[in-house]
Amino acid sequence: MRNNNYTILYVEDSSSIREFVKVIFKKNKIDNVIYANNGAEALNLYKNNTFNLVITDMIMPIMDGFELIKEIKKINKQQVFMMVTGMDNRKDLVRAIELRVNFFIEKPIKPKKFMQVLDESLNLVRQKYDAELSNLILDQYKKTIDNTAIVSKADLNGNITYVNKKFCEISKYTQEELIGQNHRLLKSGEMPNGFFENLWKTISSKKTWQGIIKNKNKDGDTYVVDSVIMPLLDMDNNIIEYISIRNDITEFELYKDDLKKQLDLAVFDVVNTQKEVVNTMGAIGETRSKETGNHVKRVAKYSYLLAKLVGLSEEESQLLELASPMHDIGKVGIPDNILNKPGKLTFDEFEIMKTHSYLGYDMLKDSKREILMASATVAHEHHEKWDGSGYPRGLKGTDIHIFGRITAICDVFDALGADRCYKKAWELDKILDLLKDGKGTHFDAKLIDLFLSNLDEFLFIKDKYKDMF
Structure with a gap:
């Protein structure tokens, strides 16, 4: 969503990178961009102007990107941020996540990827505006209800x-x-x-x-x-x-419909806010491995559908839909040369790659929040196999949490059907053959049967959230 009604603040100490980004903006007819050389200069500009999106480098002199974000959040907690980073320092990445940075773009900047993340960022700006408008309307409804x-x-x-x-x-x-x-x-x-x-x-x-x-x-x-x-x-x-x-x-008949709508709106807003945060975190692992953010969206929708089909409650199914996007969050700890290697991994490289399951679990395991606790389970167990030959713990059968078993099927189905740096997308028939062959060994046979017998519904989701290049 590109709209010149939106104003962007771009903060970068490197003049060559600034000039490179200016070319990208100009080529895409984006004019409302103000540039700053460091965090201090950017903060002064922010105090005297209104910006819909702040794009900032991580490491800069005088004031770095982290301090800039902290200071801006004191002024506007709802500001949308896009951080430019080398993605080579896990501590800095965790720090950025803790600051609730909305989007990340990896150096060296690639124009196509930059515009993809920019579009997602501006879409979030629009969503936040719509949410603020909804809250304003809701407040007016509240006053009306309070008076009646x-x-x-x-x-x-x-x-x-x-x-x-x-x-x-x-x-x-x-x-x-x-x-x-x-x-x-x-x-x-x-x-x-x-x-x-x-x-x-x-x-x-x-x-x-x-x-x-x-x-x-x-x-x-x-x-x-x-x-x-x-x-x-x-x-x-x-x-x-x-x-x-x-x-x-x-008076009840006059007011019951309005009251119910306002209560539903309040609950809907809370759930969507939680989903926005978790989906943003889940997409980080996909961004590092140069995979589309739509992968996590599709896995989330597949997981919800399969959970409902197997008989989980609506509450459990919604929880899995929120948690499953975090299945590969541990990839933030895997070196780029392994994560994005175009060919087959060596034995040692694959052993390192397998640690992403534990890394993801370790990042989330201490949370007391239900969504992140479920996310920790998904990250830890989505590579376990029904016959016990999976990793990281070699769990077997129903010892594998149902969330892990469901996500495993959904992740494999979607990953095989997409282009990756190490392979081309598989044909649907080949993917289905693999799922059938894995019944009772790799996958829970009951879940595979449910998946295959309801394949049209999964293909509908795949098409609805297909990758756009």
């Missing part, structure tokens, strides 16, 4: 932490009388036995509860509300509080 619906928040023990004006009006308590009180204050005694136990069981298990509740106001009068109670989660998937949106039963 009965809203409250409670802590993990059910103690009230927030009520809006409508809540006070219907309960006839003041805000001061309600804050800090438990919701039991409003019980009417008219609900069935076990009703509130089931309600708490639902929301404590991170699910949304919806239903009708009879409450009693300060004067002792009963009022009936239709409620949606939703747990709010932090980035570690822990419940931090509960939000309840209620409507007087007579």
Whole structure:
């Protein structure tokens, strides 16, 4: 997505590289680019201008790319970054990942690859703008809901932490009388036995509860509300509080559709943000090995489909879809001369290549986040084989996690069908023969049967996310 309405800040201390990149921009009719010689100069420009994308070198005098990114994030946490790097220092790469750098381009810069990553970067700029617009609209909806619906928040023990004006009006308590009180204050005694136990069981298990509740106001009068109670989660998937949106039963039909849409939008935004971060990290390994970022997208979609076909829950299937793009993240630790060797690897080179499974696991294993824990498992086990002849641990059969078994099939199917530095793409019939021959030895036979019997669905995904050159 190239659009001259977007302004780019390009930071590079090498005049020859700057001039080279200027030629690339000019050839592609990109005019809104401002250049800086170092991080300090770039920061001054940033403070006095608006930039949609910042492209920066990693190592520079006066202020390097890392410090520049830190300073810019103090000004704008949502800024999109593209870092130019030699990819030869794992510590620097990890540091860049920790800074949430969005995209990487490897030196020496190749025009075609540069424009591919630039297009992806500008596409993310557009997505972030759309998300900000959605959040603005959502905030306006929130204000509308706050003025028309009965809203409250409670802590993990059910103690009230927030009520809006409508809540006070219907309960006839003041805000001061309600804050800090438990919701039991409003019980009417008219609900069935076990009703509130089931309600708490639902929301404590991170699910949304919806239903009708009879409450009693300060004067002792009963009022009936239709409620949606939703747990709010932090980035570690822990419940931090509960939000309840209620409507007087007579008003419910007027507002229920709007309320549901806003709740769905909030959940959708959180999931998409997590997916964006994981897909960006997963694509790093593909970028280093000169493979297309669409490989990880296809593997993610294949994995979700196969997980559903084998009977995993929607939650498990979505988790695998988010985790599977990280299967080759360990490739960031493999030397370029091995990773991109055009011919067959020697025995010693292949032994080094095999370490990417453990390297990926080692990078992710200490995380407490569910997505990254699942990613660690996928990275560690997607090269294990059903008969125990795989690596790195020689696991066998169902000792291999179902996520690893699924990703193994999806990764092989997609990798064989694409051009790589060491081979040409295989014909579909040849790939299918390999999958069939690997039943019960390399692959889980049940999964292979499901894959082959639903091949049309996988081919649809392959075509939808095909590589564009």
